[in-house]
Amino acid sequence: xxxxxxxIPVKQPSKSWTQQVVSSLLKRTSAKIGLAWIGLLVLxxxxxxxxxxxxxxxxxxxxxxxxxxxxxxxxLDWVWLSGFFITLVISALSIVAxxxxxxxxxxxxxxxFIAYSSVTPPVLVVYEHYREMEAxxxxxxxxxxxxxxxxxxxxxxxxxxxxxxxxxxxxxxxWMGTDENGADVASRMIHASRIALxxxxxxxxxxxxxxxxxGGLMGYFSGIVDIIGMRLVEIFxxxxxxxLLLSFVAFFGRSIYMMMVIIGITAWSGYAxxxxxxxxxxxxxxxxxxxxxxxxxxxxxxxxHMLPNGLAPLLVATSFGVASAILAEATLxxxxxxxxxxxxxxxxxxxxxxxxxxxxxxxVFPGGAIFMTVFAYNLLGESLRDAVDPHTNRGMQS
Amino acid sequence: xxxxxxxxxxxxxxEGDNWLRAVDNISLAVEPGQTYCLVGESGSGKSVTAxxxxxxxxxxxYRHPDGHIRLTDPQGQLPEIALLNADDETLRSxxxxxIAMIFQEPMTSLNPVQTxxxxxxxxxxxxxxxxxxxxxxQKILAALAEVRIPDPEGRIREYPHRLSGGQRQRVMIAMxxxxxxxxxxxxxxxxxxxxxxxxxxxxxxxxxxxxxxxxMLFITHDFGVVAQIADVVGVMRKGKLVExxxxxxxxxxxxHEYTQSLIAALPERLIRPDRPVKPEKVLLEVKDVSVxxxxxxxxxxxxxxxxxxxxxxxxxxxxxxxxxLVGESGCGKTTLGRALLRxxxxxxGSIFLEGQDxxxxxxxxxxxxxxxxxxxxxxxxxxxNPRLPIHTTLIEPMRVHGIGSSDAExxxxxxxxxxxxxxxxxxxxxxxxxxSGGQRQRLAIARALVLEPRFILCDEITSALDVSVQAxxxxxxxxxxxxxxxxMLFITHxxxxxxxxxxxxxxxxxxQLVESGNTQEIMNSPQNEHTKNLLDAVPRLDxxxxxSAI
Numbered sequence: 001x002x003x004x005x006x007x008i009p010v011k012q013p014s015k016s017w018t019q020q021v022v023s024s025l026l027k028r029t030s031a032k033i034g035l036a037w038i039g040l041l042v043l044x045x046x047x048x049x050x051x052x053x054x055x056x057x058x059x060x061x062x063x064x065x066x067x068x069x070x071x072x073x074x075x076l077d078w079v080w081l082s083g084f085f086i087t088l089v090i091s092a093l094s095i096v097a098x099x100x101x102x103x104x105x106x107x108x109x110x111x112x113f114i115a116y117s118s119v120t121p122p123v124l125v126v127y128e129h130y131r132e133m134e135a136x137x138x139x140x141x142x143x144x145x146x147x148x149x150x151x152x153x154x155x156x157x158x159x160x161x162x163x164x165x166x167x168x169x170x171x172x173x174x175w176m177g178t179d180e181n182g183a184d185v186a187s188r189m190i191h192a193s194r195i196a197l198x199x200x201x202x203x204x205x206x207x208x209x210x211x212x213x214x215g216g217l218m219g220y221f222s223g224i225v226d227i228i229g230m231r232l233v234e235i236f237x238x239x240x241x242x243x244l245l246l247s248f249v250a251f252f253g254r255s256i257y258m259m260m261v262i263i264g265i266t267a268w269s270g271y272a273x274x275x276x277x278x279x280x281x282x283x284x285x286x287x288x289x290x291x292x293x294x295x296x297x298x299x300x301x302x303x304x305h306m307l308p309n310g311l312a313p314l315l316v317a318t319s320f321g322v323a324s325a326i327l328a329e330a331t332l333x334x335x336x337x338x339x340x341x342x343x344x345x346x347x348x349x350x351x352x353x354x355x356x357x358x359x360x361x362x363x364v365f366p367g368g369a370i371f372m373t374v375f376a377y378n379l380l381g382e383s384l385r386d387a388v389d390p391h392t393n394r395g396m397q398s
Numbered sequence: 399x400x401x402x403x404x405x406x407x408x409x410x411x412x413e414g415d416n417w418l419r420a421v422d423n424i425s426l427a428v429e430p431g432q433t434y435c436l437v438g439e440s441g442s443g444k445s446v447t448a449x450x451x452x453x454x455x456x457x458x459x460y461r462h463p464d465g466h467i468r469l470t471d472p473q474g475q476l477p478e479i480a481l482l483n484a485d486d487e488t489l490r491s492x493x494x495x496x497i498a499m500i501f502q503e504p505m506t507s508l509n510p511v512q513t514x515x516x517x518x519x520x521x522x523x524x525x526x527x528x529x530x531x532x533x534x535x536q537k538i539l540a541a542l543a544e545v546r547i548p549d550p551e552g553r554i555r556e557y558p559h560r561l562s563g564g565q566r567q568r569v570m571i572a573m574x575x576x577x578x579x580x581x582x583x584x585x586x587x588x589x590x591x592x593x594x595x596x597x598x599x600x601x602x603x604x605x606x607x608x609x610x611x612x613x614m615l616f617i618t619h620d621f622g623v624v625a626q627i628a629d630v631v632g633v634m635r636k637g638k639l640v641e642x643x644x645x646x647x648x649x650x651x652x653x654h655e656y657t658q659s660l661i662a663a664l665p666e667r668l669i670r671p672d673r674p675v676k677p678e679k680v681l682l683e684v685k686d687v688s689v690x691x692x693x694x695x696x697x698x699x700x701x702x703x704x705x706x707x708x709x710x711x712x713x714x715x716x717x718x719x720x721x722x723l724v725g726e727s728g729c730g731k732t733t734l735g736r737a738l739l740r741x742x743x744x745x746x747g748s749i750f751l752e753g754q755d756x757x758x759x760x761x762x763x764x765x766x767x768x769x770x771x772x773x774x775x776x777x778x779x780x781x782x783n784p785r786l787p788i789h790t791t792l793i794e795p796m797r798v799h800g801i802g803s804s805d806a807e808x809x810x811x812x813x814x815x816x817x818x819x820x821x822x823x824x825x826x827x828x829x830x831x832x833x834s835g836g837q838r839q840r841l842a843i844a845r846a847l848v849l850e851p852r853f854i855l856c857d858e859i860t861s862a863l864d865v866s867v868q869a870x871x872x873x874x875x876x877x878x879x880x881x882x883x884x885x886m887l888f889i890t891h892x893x894x895x896x897x898x899x900x901x902x903x904x905x906x907x908x909x910q911l912v913e914s915g916n917t918q919e920i921m922n923s924p925q926n927e928h929t930k931n932l933l934d935a936v937p938r939l940d941x942x943x944x945x946s947a948i
Contacts, residue, residue, distance in 0.1 A: 018785075227699075286775035287783045290842070293739050294795035294849065295768030304794075308785040 018097075024387045031383035037376035045193040046084040049077050052147035052187035054127035060141040061133060069145070072125065075115040080194065082111045128157035147175070149184035151191035151343045158182070163351075166361050177361040180351050185361060188343035189369060195344050196373055199260050199329045200322035206264025208318060211271025212307075218272065219279020219310075220302060226276070233269040241266045241328060249337045256339060259332065263325050274317055278310030285309075312388035319381030323374040330370050345370050399472045401613040402428040402451070402581050407465035407482070409443075409450045413458065420446040422637035423464070428581060428613040430472045435616045435628030435645070439660075439864035443637040444617045448583050451481060451615070452499055453489040469496060471580065495525040498574035502586040504566035508558040514569055515554030518542075518576060525577045541572040545602060564595035568602070575606060582607075583615045588623065592726045593891060597935035600626050619864065621664060622894075622937030625649060633657045649939065663869035664939055665894035673901070674880055676718040681885035682738070682771075682853050683714045687747035689730070689737050707733040709909040710747070715853065718883040720876070722890060722900035722917065724932065730909040731889050735855050738887070739773055740764055752852065769799045772846035776858040778835035781842040788841055789826040792816075792848050799849060815844045819874060836867030843874070853885045860895060872899055893936040897921060905929045 025031045044051065055068040086107050090100050127150055133139050149155070158172070166177040176185040218229035245262055252258060282288055283306070291305045332338050333346025345366040352362035409421035421443045428434045436444040449455050451467055467481040469492065479492060493499075501507045509517055518538045522529060529537065542550035545568040558566055567587060574582055584603070588596040604627060607614055616627055624631050624645060631649070632642035633656065641654040652658045661667065688711075690704040708730045715721045725731045736742040738749055740756060748757045756767060775781045783791060792812040793805060802808035813823040819840040830838055839859055846854055856875070860868040876899055879886050888899055896903050896917060904914035905926065913926040924930045 286777055286781040289736075289741055290773060290775065290781065290845065291783075292741060293768055293771075293773045294798070294845070295765040296795060296798055297765075300794065300798075304786070305783050309783070 021384075021387045025383055028383040028386065030379040031387075034376040034379035034383065037372055038380070041193050041197060041373065041376075042084070044190055045197050046080050048190045048194065049073055050145055052149060052151065052184070052190045053145045054130065054148060054150040054153040056130055056142050056144050056148075058141070058143040059130070059139060061139055063140070065141075068130065072121045073119070074121055075112075075119045078115040078119055079108070079112050082115075083108055086111070127153040128155075131157055147184060147187050147190070149174075149187045151183060151188045152341060153183060153187070155182045163355060163359055163362075165359070176365045177359070179348060179362060180354065183343075185348060185365060188348060189345065189366060192343040192345050192348070192366075193369075195256060195329065195339075195342070196326050196369075199256065199263070200326045200377075202260045203263035203267065203325040203328075204318055204321045206261065207267040207321060208271055208314070210265065211268035212275050212314070214268070215272035215275030216279055216302065216307065216310075219276040220283060220306070222280065222283075229272070229276070233272050236266060236269045239266050242331065245328070245332055246335075246337060249332070254337065254339055256329075256342070259329060263328055267321060267325070270321070271314060271317060274313050275310060278313060279306055282306045282309055313385075315388065316381050316385040319377050319384060323377035323381075326370065326373055326377075399430070399470065399474075400427045401430045401470060401472055402615070403466070403468045403470070404447075404451065405466040405468075407447065407450060407467065408463050409446050409455070409465075410461050410463065411446070411455070411459060417461070420637055421450060424634075424637075424639045426632055426639065426642065428615055430580065430613050431607065431611040432629045433607065433614040433616050433627055435618060435624045435631045436634055437618055437621065437624050437631060438634035439619060439866065441636075442634040444634050445585055446637075447634075448499070448585050448615065448617055452493060452497060452583065453481060453484065454499075469581065471496075494521055494579070495577045496579050497581045497583060498577070498579040500567070500570050500574050500582070500584045500587045502589050504563045504570060504590060507570055508566055510558055513555055513557055514542075514561075518554070518569075518573055521573055521576055537576065541576045542569070544575070544606065545569070545572045547572070562595075564591055564599065567591060567595075567599055571599075571603065571606070575610070575612075578610060579612060581613045581615065583617075585617045586619070587616075589618070589620070593893075594726060594931055594935040596623070597937075603627065620937075621649070621661060621865075621939050625939055626937045633660070660865060661939065663866040665865075665869065665872060665892065665898040666939060668869055668872065668898050670898065671876060671880070674718075676716070676883070679717045681715050681717045681752060682887070683750040684738065685712050685748050685750070686710050687712070687734070687737060687749060688745045689733050689742060690745040706909050708737065711906070711911045712747075713904050713911065713914060715885040715887055717852065717885050718879060719901040720879055720886045720888055720899050722888045722896040722903040723906060724890060724893070724896055724903055725906035726891065726932070729906045731906050732857055734906070735773075735857050735887065735889050739768075739771055739855060741773075766799070769795075769849045770851050771853040771855070772849055772851040773855045773857065774839070774842045774846050774859045776861060778838040778842070778862055782830040782838055782845075784830050787827055787829055788816075791841075792826070792845055795845070796848055801849070812844075812848060815847050816841075818847065818878075819844045820870075834867075836863050836871065839863065839871055840874070843871075843878075847878070851884065853887070855887050855889070857889045858891070861890065861892065868895070875899060893921075893933060905932065 026035075049069060050057065053069055053072075055072045057069050058065070058067055060066075086104065090104050090107075093100065093103075095103075130139075130142075134142065155172075155178070162178070162182055163180050164174060164178045164182075166175060167173065168177070174184050174186070176189065179185055179188065214229055214232070218226045241263060244266060245259060248258060248262055288301065288305055291301050296305075329338065329344065330346030330349065333344040334350045336347075336350055338344050338347050348362055348366040349370070352359050352367075404424060404426045407421055407424045408419065410417040411420045412418050424443075424447060426434060426436075436447060438444050446455070450460075450462070462482055465482055468478060469481055470478045476496070479488060479496075481489070481492070484492075508514070515538060518541065519534055522534050522537060526534075538554060539550045542553060547553055547565060547568055553561075558569070561569065570587075587603075588599050591599065600623065603614070606612075616623075618624060628645040630642065631645045632639050633648070633654065634640070635656050641648060641652065641657045643653075648657065649661065652661055687708060688706070689708040690706050692701040693703040693705055694700065695702045711734055713721065713723075723731050723734070733742060737744045740749075740759075744757055748755050750756070751767065751771060754767075756764065759767065782788070789809065789812065792815070793808045796802055796808045796811065797805070802811055809826065812826060816823050816825055821837065821840050821844065825833070825837075825841065830841070833841065842859070860871055863871065872895060875886070875888075878884060888895075890896060900917045902915065903917045903920055905912050905920070905928065907926075907928040913920060913924065913929045920929060921933065924933055
């Protein structure tokens with residue numbers, strides 16, 4: 001063939017499959033509702049110290065300006081905040097998806113390291129003394145958060161506090177009432193949104209990684225690997241997650257991270273099944289066969305040609321998985337085996353039935369939040385399934 | 399007296415403000431005892447026409463701005479019915495009893511969880527409620543016997559998966575004809591079948607039509623089928639009927655240029671280029687290759703038997719020649735092709751590529767060798783990775799095999815090969831879903847070519863394509879083989895393609911090679927019984943056939 005120079009045209013924008021799915025997803029009302037609620041939750045979780053805190057945002061005492069809120073910010077608060085902005089920046093970058101993920105994980109790790117080694121908030125936290133100082137007239141100027149109560153502020157300065165229904169006390173404003181310890185329900189719910197989001201994402205993330213690796217190996221190599229893998233899947237499917245959680249809580253105490261890990265390592269079997277089925281199907285597809293026939297290395301065949309094509313059903317399963325992880329934590333907290341002092345929606349729900357009277361605000365608000373979150377993820381999963389399914393897609397176009 | 403009259407039919411598909419005119423002002427008439435053949439390439443609106451007549455278009459996604467469809471009874475006993483925009487009740491009473499329909503895919507058109515007898519009985523229960531149980535059974539048995547299903551008594555208790563594709567299509571015909579409809583609509587009923595089975599089904603349909611005197615609207619894309627079955631033919635293009643008339647007239651003397659181009663694009667009518675004389679140099683040699691698949695049973699997955707997919711096959715492919723591998727579906731030709739590329743391990747025998755035995759080479763040592771043998775697959779829908787732009791698909795194998803020193807240079811090479819397969823160079827940045835089937839096959843050929851292979855395996859690469867697109871690809875392949883000296887094994891079941899493309903041909907039947915030799919010699923005087931059957935079954939529209947048959 002003779003050498004010839006061909007003009008290569010400039011790279012023209014052409015919609016990739018991912019862009020198509022995203023745009024078709026955003027056309028659906030149910031997806032919009034689901035994404036809006038999850039987005040709102042993310043915002044609330046990120047900015048929860050600024051939304052609900054007993055520490056004033058800005059305060060001038062004896063002519064000295066200070067920000068008690070910033071001083072009392074925990075390392076975790078800083079990680080959430082910077083994580084939020086890192087995510088925004090990275091998603092705007094135009095690089096390959098796996099590089100984005102890698103960059104994101106790396107920067108979160110760096111930020112966490114810096115935050116935990118440099119930020120040292122005061123160990124002793126006294127919520128009451130701002131209100132005392134204010135009452136004593138020492139404060140010249142003060143800016144408070146919209147809900148001026150921290151999640152763990154039990155209002156000890158008001159002496160005999162306990163369960164109060166919304167807006168029942170004149171001297172304080174509790175939009176959603178207080179719980180049995182006298183803490184503001186709205187504030188506790190805002191701070192609990194982090195647990196709801198975190199447990200969903202981390203537990204599902206762990207399950208996803210394990211499931212994809214094991215399922216992928218089973219699907220690609222099949223044969224004996226598949227037989228052993230499937231037995232492993234069956235063993236893990238036989239473990240009752242809630243029972244395992246209860247036993248671990250009984251033996252090792254209550255830790256949110258332990259819960260995430262346990263939910264993660266028991267929930268992977270479903271994802272492994274999905275990935276296996278997809279890989280078994282994809283292995284016979286012509287483009288995979290052509291990739292083998294071109295002598296491409298196994299790494300490229302698995303990760304470039306097979307995995308991206310098998311992800312669609314996995315994404316759908318993931319959104320349902322997040323919802324069920326949130327429910328698992330809420331169930332545990334409802335049973336009184338959740339976190340001790342830290343706020344959680346399930347624990348608030350539990351308090352609704354604890355005392356002799358039925359405290360509707362402790363049932364309606366946290367229950368509603370759990371319902372809305374699970375519902376939002378299910379809506380999202382449902383729309384995602386339609387968006388990645390070429391048949392329903394075609395049905396919408398024709 | 400006309401049986402079915404379609405007048406100025408317009409069908410638009412879509413929703414909201416987004417409508418696509420799929421059928422544009424079509425008029426046709428089907429007489430009793432006559433076959434009207436609608437022929438056209440994919441997307442020309444032939445199936446939509448049939449569905450409009452049956453009222454089977456997706457609810458709320460279609461409209462008819464204009465047109466009339468009238469169904470009359472030639473005996474004059476039943477009322478005349480206007481089918482277009484008729485209500486569901488009317489349509490239901492007409493479907494099955496006065497109009498019946500047969501679909502393309504026999505594998506999915508029968509309900510897999512009901513026996514054949516139950517499915518046939520249901521039709522009778524609905525449309526002939528006056529029949530007693532015994533009478534119904536007799537009628538079902540008669541219908542199955544009529545479509546020549548062996549042992550109808552035993553078959554009525556069986557489920558569809560026990561039947562072959564051809565037998566299922568026979569059952570579908572029995573189901574369509576059991577209420578003795580006046581009109582039968584058949585939408586590509588033989589496209590999914592083997593040529594020999596197709597010939598039998600077409601004969602059966604013709605016989606039944608003569609017997610019952612029903613009218614038939616037959617939809618196909620295959621001019622060979624048209625020549626065999628049609629009395630009147632209508633050629634459709636982009637929703638319009640461009641030409642219609644008596645079959646013999648249209649086929650012998652097409653008036654419209656589109657019909658002319660379609661007939662000229664049939665592989666048996668393509669102009670054959672002169673082939674350069676080449677010294678015979680053996681490129682690929684296959685010696686006594688067998689491929690067995692183990693049949694495993696029981697808890698321990700013990701091997702109890704072997705399924706013999708390919709048995710003792712020997713053949714050779716020279717540089718610069720095309721060898722066609724012909725056979726019915728399930729004869730093992732695709733398995734043999736996969737074995738040649740080491741995509742499937744051979745059970746015994748050896749394969750030599752340029753004198754080197756590749757059957758014993760380890761998977762790792764095989765990788766550099768893969769550059770020399772490439773493959774193009776059948777299905778344009780799955781032959782390219784849908785998540786990667788064409789650029790990546792073409793560049794990646796080059797990078798792995800060290801062709802070109804930088805990505806910029808590889809992009810240049812890729813662009814050159816795109817040019818070679820007659821695709822615009824800006825295809826590089828597009829994704830597979832933006833291309834049509836024929837274009838995707840061209841891209842798949844380009845992917846095979848970028849590695850500059852010595853041998854290319856083409857597995858039915860044109861069988862999913864329209865004739866005019868197929869003609870383009872066949873011309874391109876012949877050019878590549880002649881100019882680059884590539885050796886090619888072309889797997890196909892289309893005799894016209896073999897005739898045009900292949901220098902030599904080998905015929906497979908039930909895992910074995912039954913005949914091999916020069917294409918022209920085998921075409922003119924086949925020695926083996928199976929080869930004869932295969933050749934007889936294929937309707938080929940060459941000059942001899944046109945002059946004598948119709």
